[in-house]
Amino acid sequence: xxxxxxxxxxxxxxxxxxxxxxxxxxxxxxxxxxxxxxxxxxxxxxxxxxxxxxxxxxxxxxxxxxxxxxxxxxxxxxxxxxxxxxxxxxxxxxxxxxxxxxxxxxxxxxxxxxxxxxxxxxxxxxxxxxxxxxxxxxxxxxxxxxxxxxxxxxxxxxxxxxx
Numbered sequence: 001x002x003x004x005x006x007x008x009x010x011x012x013x014x015x016x017x018x019x020x021x022x023x024x025x026x027x028x029x030x031x032x033x034x035x036x037x038x039x040x041x042x043x044x045x046x047x048x049x050x051x052x053x054x055x056x057x058x059x060x061x062x063x064x065x066x067x068x069x070x071x072x073x074x075x076x077x078x079x080x081x082x083x084x085x086x087x088x089x090x091x092x093x094x095x096x097x098x099x100x101x102x103x104x105x106x107x108x109x110x111x112x113x114x115x116x117x118x119x120x121x122x123x124x125x126x127x128x129x130x131x132x133x134x135x136x137x138x139x140x141x142x143x144x145x146x147x148x149x150x151x152x153x154x155x156x157x158x159x160x161x162x163x
Contacts, residue, residue: 028158028159029156029157029158029159030052030054030055030061030157030158030159031050031052031053031155031156031157032154032155032156032157033050033052033154033155034066034152034153034154035048035049035050035152035153035154036151036152037150037151037152040069040070040072040148040149040150040151041146041147041148041149041150042140042146042147042150043140043145043146043147044139044140044142044144044145044146046139046140047137047138047139048137048138048153049135049136049137049138050135050136050137050138050155051133051134051135052133052134052135052155052157053131053132053133053134054128054130054131054132054134055131056131057127057128057129057130057131059159059160060125060126060127060159060160061123061125061126061127061128061157061158061159061160062121062123062124062125062126062157062158062160063121063122063123063126063155063156063157064119064120064121064122064155064156064157064158065098065119065120065122065153065154065155065156066117066118066119066120066153066154066156067098067100067117067118067120067150067152067153067154068115068116068117068118068150068151068152068153068154069100069115069116069118069149069150069151070114070115070116070149070151071107071116071149072148072149073100073147073148073149073150074147074148074149075100075142076099076100076101076105077097077098077099077100077101078097078098078100078140078142078147078150079095079096079097079098079140079141079142080095080096080097080098080138080139080140080141081093081094081095081138081139081141082094082095082096082122082136082137082138082139083136083137083139084134084135084136085134085135085136085137086129086130086132086134087130087131087132087133087134088130088132095141096122098118098120099118099120100116100118115151125160126157136155138153
């Protein structure tokens with residue numbers, strides 16, 4: 001059991017390091033939009049959609065999701081289903097675990113007032129195959145109908161510096 005804990009802790013540290021390196025070399029925000037949830041509750045039926053344009057396929061980008069939540073959120077993480085829609089109208093569905101707490105159960109991110117802001121690098125280095133309009137729709141994918149304590153999701157896409 002201890003080895004699994006050490007492995008998970010090592011993976012979380014590596015992901016954090018990659019995110020810090022990637023975001024420290026950002027050169028410009030091309031998209032930033034926040035979707036709020038009524039009453040700080042994410043219902044299974046609530047979908048959060050972000051639509052953005054990619055103007056340059058040679059450019060590398062970073063994709064970060066800022067999750068604003070309260071102490072009322074009952075878990076260390078939250079599974080989400082992400083449906084991506086590409087300019088050619090094809091779609092892809094992924095499942096991702098959004099980690100809000102470290103293995104010791106301490107919240108990650110910064111606290112401001114009643115809320116904690118957990119920045120999550122969902123794609124530290126992203127390359128888009130075609131110019132055009134993309135959309136990402138987030139669904140909560142847990143065993144609960146409603147998740148208390150989730151206030152909002154904010155998707156940010158930044159250009160990475162070319163070397």
